[in-house]
Every structure is written in C-alpha cells, then in structure tokens.
Amino acid sequence: MMKSSRHDDATTSALTRRTLVKAGLAAALMPGLAKAATTRKAPASPSAPADVLVLGAGLSGLNAGLLLEEQGFRVTVLEGRSRVGGRVYSLTDIPGQPDAGGAVIAPGYARLLDRAGQFGVPLRPLASPVDKNGPMAIHVSGQTIPAAQWAGSPLNPFPQGPLRAVPPYAVGMAALRTSPPVLQSVGDWREPAFADRDISIADYLTAKGWTPEQLRLAFAVNPGYGNSATDLSVLMMWHLQENMRIMAADGSPVVQAVGGNARIPQAMAAALKTEVRFNQQVVGVRSDAAGVEAVTAEGQVHRARWLLCTLPASTARLVRFDPALPLLQQTAIDEITYNRTFQVFFEVAEPFWETDGLPASMWTDTSAGRLMPLGALAGGPALLLAYVNGFAADLLSRMPPEQAVARVQESITRIRPAAAGKLRVLHHVNWQDDPFAGGAYTCWRPGQIRAGFASAFDAPVGRIVFAGEHTARLARGMEGAMESGERAALQLMELI
Ligand SMILES: Cc1cc2nc3c(=O)[nH]c(=O)nc-3n(C[C@H](O)[C@H](O)[C@H](O)COP(=O)(O)OP(=O)(O)OC[C@H]3O[C@@H](n4cnc5c(N)ncnc54)[C@H](O)[C@@H]3O)c2cc1C
Structure with missing residues (x-):
C-alpha cells in the first residue's frame, strides 16, 4: 500500500560560560566531550523550567541544544512531529532507506560531518547508479x-553558442556563472555593496537578450530553486554558486549516512541529556522580562528563561508571538519562500x-x-x-x-x-503541504535580501533567538542549519 508523508506523522557560573564562549566552541565540538548517546536521560519536566526552550528538533535545533548542554545549560526541545530530523527524513520503510529530505552531504559540511563522526554514524559515497544507456x-x-x-x-531554444550544448537542467546555472565570480567570498551576498544586484533572474538575463522561452525552460521546468526566473534573485544564485564551490572542498565525493541521513539527527537527539518532547506543535510564544512561554496546540505551556525558534518561516508564520515581533522579522517570516x-x-x-x-x-x-x-x-x-x-x-x-x-x-x-x-x-x-515544513528549502525572491530578510534573524528579539537554514549566513541546506544552530547557541551563551 502507498504511504504518504503529507501529515506524518543552569547553573554554571556566568564567568565559566563566558570564558568558554570566548575560548570558542572548538573544544565543545571535539568528539568525546559531548555526552554519549547512551547517557541516561532526564525526562523533560514542566515543573523545572529550562534555561532554553528550543522549538524544533531539526538539525539547527539539535545542534544548538547539544552545544548549550555541552556548556552546562538546561535545554528542552519541543518538536511538533513524532520524529526528529525535520527536513532530514529517511524513508525507513523502503529497502535502502532512501532520503526524501536532505540527501547530499558535501565534503565541506564540516559541522554535520563532525557530528556524524562524533556519534559514530557511518557514511558512504553517494554514487548514482551507472546508466549504460x-x-x-x-x-x-x-x-x-x-x-x-x-x-x-529544433526544440532547443538557445542560439548557436556555448549554451546550446548545455542540457536544460544545467543551462540556468551555466548562464549565471561569471568569470571572475561576482561574489568573492561566501558571505558577500548579504553585504550592502551587493544589494543592487538583488534583482530577478528574468530582469538580469532579459537584459542579456534571453527570450521568455529560454527563461521558462531554464528556470521554470523542474526548478531546483524558486518557481520561475521572475521569482528568484540572481544574488541568491551567485551565493549558491560560491557556496557550492566552497562546499565541494577538495573534490571528495558527496556522501550519505548508511541507513539514511536521518540517523545523524537521531544520534544527536539521543545524545541530548533531556528527551525531546514530541507532538508539541507550538502555536503561541509569550515573553516578558522574566522569561518566555511556548503554548502548544493542545494547550500545554512550557516555560524557560530564553527561547530558540528554529521553525522554518513557513511554519513560524502560524505562531502567534506576544508581544508581536518587530515589522522586519514578522514580514520576513510571512514572505520567505520555499522550494516546492x-x-x-x-x-x-x-x-x-x-x-x-x-x-x-x-x-x-x-x-x-x-x-x-x-x-x-x-x-x-x-x-x-x-x-x-x-x-x-x-x-x-x-x-x-x-x-x-x-x-x-x-x-x-x-x-x-x-x-x-x-x-x-x-x-x-x-513537502510544501507538510504542516511542519511548508516546502523544501529557502529560495530568496528578488528584493528580499536587499530588504534585510536574510539578516533579520542575526540578532535576538527580546528573549527570542532565531535559527534554521533560512537564517544561515555562509552555508545553505543541512550545513546552513548546523551553522545557524551554532551561531544561536553562542548568542544564548552570551545572553544567559
Ligand atoms: C526535498 C528536500 C531535499 C533537500 N536536499 C538537500 C540536500 O541534498 N543537501 C542539503 O544540504 N540540504 C538539503 N535539503 C535542505 C535541508 O534538509 C534543510 O535545509 C535542513 O534540514 C533544515 O534544517 P532546520 O533545522 O533549519 O529545519 P527543519 O529540519 O525544518 O527543522 C525544524 C523542526 O521544527 C519542527 N516544527 C515545525 N513547526 C513546528 C511547530 N509549530 N511546533 C513545533 N515544532 C515545529 C519541524 O517538524 C522540524 O522538525 C533538502 C530538503 C528537502 C525537503
């Protein structure tokens, strides 16, 4: 029978913490310092408020939770689903456990590879089967x-020249590649100096003589990002190219966890000292000077001193924040788009x-x-x-x-x-109708980076810190989620 995944289912002294934060997290990230997966867990107790409530047990929330616990903070992770991993989702009921979510781990995914190594999750090269035809x-x-x-x-709409020989699935990326690259560093895309390049691919390539049919074939049929050339930022695509170049690192093969990539977030969750609380769909966040509360769809209230929101913007927009978020952050949450x-x-x-x-x-x-x-x-x-x-x-x-x-x-x-x-x-x-995902990964529309949506979550808002791949500065995808969790954990260590 066909299965569907549409609805699947503190007390360390401040001095010590700050010293640790200043010393960097290298030590915390070293294998062995974190508690092993076999550590006996404390059940989450509503009567003992945590230092930090983490919303979401995807890679960003789990990485932040582990880093905070490794520095002695008490963390409660609330997850809406009955599983961890979020958009890392391996189909364990299918032989070979293929990955429906984040599938490709590039050699430059340092944080993710480090966690896989720390918890002994075996990896294998992700080779496509040889197609003799x-x-x-x-x-x-x-x-x-x-x-x-x-x-x-005759169906190829490109004129004689280098792009005519490129298959439609690669021609868009090929056309956007410039020599030298527009962005010189992987963080450049958010720099104000590049804001005027945050225009649509349609505008950029039409000015270079592209026809609507060329744009349609290259950017609106099976688009890896966005839906069409008009709704995708050229600046985002340049960031993506620079990110891919860095992540390809030494050119080693891309890899996948044996048994599915979900084994990595599962191992991370198992290493947390306190169990993840499942089926906790958060619908409201209230905060005041004393602390913060997360309210679930079933009316449960969880309290802590600080809150880390790692929900994708597509689901965070269904959460009521009280007091209301500032206009920039709420607009970003409302408008960030995801690949369908x-x-x-x-x-x-x-x-x-x-x-x-x-x-x-x-x-x-x-x-x-x-x-x-x-x-x-x-x-x-x-x-x-x-x-x-x-x-x-x-x-x-x-x-x-x-x-x-x-x-x-x-x-x-x-x-x-x-x-x-x-x-x-x-x-x-x-993926887009999954109530806990709302799509696959962030695709910046033209003007959104310039409007500050990409950097809107760099700083905390009151007692709320944000993470998630949509907040990442350098990496994208799974490594972006890990990077954002690390940044958020460091911010919380400074705040608490
Ligand atoms: C089809 C697909 C293919 C992909 N391919 C790749 C790839 O090849 N390589 C790559 O690097 N990346 C890939 N990605 C992207 C990558 O999987 C994500 O960027 C990354 O896993 C996001 O992690 P996160 O922690 O930011 O968010 P999530 O994984 O979405 O975690 C957020 C968590 O919050 C939970 N949640 C949501 N709403 C609520 C709520 N109201 N209350 C409580 N909990 C809630 C969710 O269930 C989820 O567990 C792919 C994603 C998809 C879907």
Whole structure:
C-alpha cells in the first residue's frame, strides 16, 4: 500500500560560560566531550523550567541544544512531529532507506560531518547508479531527446553558442556563472555593496537578450530553486554558486549516512541529556522580562528563561508571538519562500530501460518531473524516484494524493510505455503541504535580501533567538542549519 508523508506523522557560573564562549566552541565540538548517546536521560519536566526552550528538533535545533548542554545549560526541545530530523527524513520503510529530505552531504559540511563522526554514524559515497544507456535524457513538448542530440534539436531554444550544448537542467546555472565570480567570498551576498544586484533572474538575463522561452525552460521546468526566473534573485544564485564551490572542498565525493541521513539527527537527539518532547506543535510564544512561554496546540505551556525558534518561516508564520515581533522579522517570516517539491518513490519490478533503450534518468516537462533511478539500495529492489518541483509540484499538491500519484505514474508510462506495469508506488512526499515544513528549502525572491530578510534573524528579539537554514549566513541546506544552530547557541551563551 502507498504511504504518504503529507501529515506524518543552569547553573554554571556566568564567568565559566563566558570564558568558554570566548575560548570558542572548538573544544565543545571535539568528539568525546559531548555526552554519549547512551547517557541516561532526564525526562523533560514542566515543573523545572529550562534555561532554553528550543522549538524544533531539526538539525539547527539539535545542534544548538547539544552545544548549550555541552556548556552546562538546561535545554528542552519541543518538536511538533513524532520524529526528529525535520527536513532530514529517511524513508525507513523502503529497502535502502532512501532520503526524501536532505540527501547530499558535501565534503565541506564540516559541522554535520563532525557530528556524524562524533556519534559514530557511518557514511558512504553517494554514487548514482551507472546508466549504460547514457546520461539523463530530455523530454520536452512530447518528444524524447537523448542528451547528445540536444544541441541539434529544433526544440532547443538557445542560439548557436556555448549554451546550446548545455542540457536544460544545467543551462540556468551555466548562464549565471561569471568569470571572475561576482561574489568573492561566501558571505558577500548579504553585504550592502551587493544589494543592487538583488534583482530577478528574468530582469538580469532579459537584459542579456534571453527570450521568455529560454527563461521558462531554464528556470521554470523542474526548478531546483524558486518557481520561475521572475521569482528568484540572481544574488541568491551567485551565493549558491560560491557556496557550492566552497562546499565541494577538495573534490571528495558527496556522501550519505548508511541507513539514511536521518540517523545523524537521531544520534544527536539521543545524545541530548533531556528527551525531546514530541507532538508539541507550538502555536503561541509569550515573553516578558522574566522569561518566555511556548503554548502548544493542545494547550500545554512550557516555560524557560530564553527561547530558540528554529521553525522554518513557513511554519513560524502560524505562531502567534506576544508581544508581536518587530515589522522586519514578522514580514520576513510571512514572505520567505520555499522550494516546492513533490516526490513519488517507485519499486521497479523490471528494468524497463533495458526494453526501451533510453537512459533510466530523464528530465521532463511533465508531471513526472525528473526521473532518478536510485538503484538497488542495500540489496533491495531497484527504486525510481519521480522528483517534481515548481509549478508542476503545485499542481500535484492541489489534487487528492491518490490522484496526484496516479498522474505522476501516468506521465511516466505515457513517455515510456515500457514502464507500464513495471512500477509499484511505495511512498510519496508532498513537502510544501507538510504542516511542519511548508516546502523544501529557502529560495530568496528578488528584493528580499536587499530588504534585510536574510539578516533579520542575526540578532535576538527580546528573549527570542532565531535559527534554521533560512537564517544561515555562509552555508545553505543541512550545513546552513548546523551553522545557524551554532551561531544561536553562542548568542544564548552570551545572553544567559
Ligand atoms: C526535498 C528536500 C531535499 C533537500 N536536499 C538537500 C540536500 O541534498 N543537501 C542539503 O544540504 N540540504 C538539503 N535539503 C535542505 C535541508 O534538509 C534543510 O535545509 C535542513 O534540514 C533544515 O534544517 P532546520 O533545522 O533549519 O529545519 P527543519 O529540519 O525544518 O527543522 C525544524 C523542526 O521544527 C519542527 N516544527 C515545525 N513547526 C513546528 C511547530 N509549530 N511546533 C513545533 N515544532 C515545529 C519541524 O517538524 C522540524 O522538525 C533538502 C530538503 C528537502 C525537503
């Protein structure tokens, strides 16, 4: 039967703390200093208020919680779901435990790799299965075009020149690459000196002669970021390119945790001294000079002296803050946008690509999105992932789940009749309708960085400190979440 993830489910002296903060966190991050996963846990007790209430048991909240505990602070982590990890989510009911959320760990993810090492989570290179029928094929306007024939295809909207040979899934990034890069350092994107570059990709590339059809193909079909060239900031994409360059580090392969990346946040949560409180959907945050309270949907009230909010902006906008947040922070929370993602995981009964002779992987402009063979993980059956983004994901999320999944499957078999009867739906994930995620990852719209949304959470607001990948300064994705948790923990150590 198909499964769905739409609704899944202090007392150290100030002197000591400040000394530790000033000495940096290097010692705290060294393996062995943190409590091991086997440490006996204290159940969270509402009668003994913690120093810090952490909202959210994703990577940012768990990293902050561990760092605070490692310095002697009492922490209570409140999580709305019945699991930790948030947008790091491994499908443990599927052989090989594929990752539906954060999947790719780059060699430069120092904090995440450090935590994996500290808690003994084994990693393996994340290799795509070898496709003997060639690289990812392109399917547009009802026609399938092998990658090698794309440059000569009448459906290719690019003029003769270097971009014509680049497949549509890479042409946007290729067009935005400049030599030398506009940003010289990974933190430049938030510097006022670059604010006037926070314009839409459509404006930037139209001025260079791009047509609407070129913009559509490169930025609105299966967009890795945003929905279209008009709603994505060119400054964000330059930051992304610089970030990818740094994260590629020495060029070692990207990796994944054996058994799924969720094993890393699970190990981090297990190392906390106090158990994560599950099914605590926070709907209100009240604060005054004495402390702060988080109120859950079921009316439970949790108290502490300080609060760390790591909720994605997409869910924080459903929380009532009392007193109200300043206009900049509330506007940022209301308007930050997330990539739209709908995924269907299939078991492949027979490798239909051996029948039709096409590559198993395919980039399409249909409701099937991108087809990505995951191979046979951990000795299980071969898996195929339909990874749908942008407007196509929007359309699917508006349908009843069974109908949406059927539409994806029909799209595949229309393009590839050989797949008929060979695919069995195992699981689908609708990230944008997930009430605890609201999308995949932050995609800055034009003008949002200039408006200060990206730096809005650098400083605490009263007794509330913010973290989460949308607040990261240098990294993005999982490492951005870890970075933000570290920054927030340091701020709290200074404040308490
Ligand atoms: C499909 C997809 C693919 C991705 N691919 C990659 C990748 O390859 N590489 C990469 O680096 N990153 C990737 N990411 C991004 C990465 O997973 C996230 O940036 C990162 O995990 C975010 O961590 P976080 O702690 O900021 O937020 P979250 O993980 O979202 O944590 C927030 C927590 O708060 C909880 N919560 C939300 N609302 C409430 C509430 N009201 N009350 C209580 N709890 C609440 C949530 O359940 C969650 O556990 C991907 C994400 C997705 C979804």
